[in-house]
Amino acid sequence: MVINMTDNMLAQLENIIQDRRQHPKAGSYTNQLFEKGVNKIAQKVGEEATEVVVAALGQTRQEQIGELSDLFYHTLVLMNQLDISLDDVSTELRKRHQPEQP
Numbered sequence: 739m740v741i742n743m744t745d746n747m748l749a750q751l752e753n754i755i756q757d758r759r760q761h762p763k764a765g766s767y768t769n770q771l772f773e774k775g776v777n778k779i780a781q782k783v784g785e786e787a788t789e790v791v792v793a794a795l796g797q798t799r800q801e802q803i804g805e806l807s808d809l810f811y812h813t814l815v816l817m818n819q820l821d822i823s824l825d826d827v828s829t830e831l832r833k834r835h836q837p838e839q840p
Contacts, residue, residue: 748824751811755818768815776819782812 758768771779786809793805817823 748810748814752814752818752824755814759818771812771815772819776816779812779816779819783809783816786812 755768758766759772762769762772771782786805789805790802790809793802797805814824817827
């Protein structure tokens with residue numbers, strides 16, 4: 739059940755990010771990222787990944803959750819910039835976990 743709630747929240751966030759891209763809002767952090775382009779967005783994903791590693795090695799569970807949440811968000815922004823959806827990633831993951839055919 740938690741997986742469905744998680745998938746639902748990620749899908750909701752994906753929709754919010756798509757809406758920001760299609761209908762920019764003044765002052766929106768998401769729009770600021772889109773305005774800076776793929777290089778800046780990719781850089782942010784890298785920064786957040788590093789922060790996840792640091793949190794995993796010595797911070798509290800809540801800090802770890804916060805850093806992972808930041809990484810998920812920035813990854814979704816990058817995916818949107820690249821026109822890659824959660825469905826695209828889910829399809830790839832399903833392919834990787836299908837039993838091999840004899």
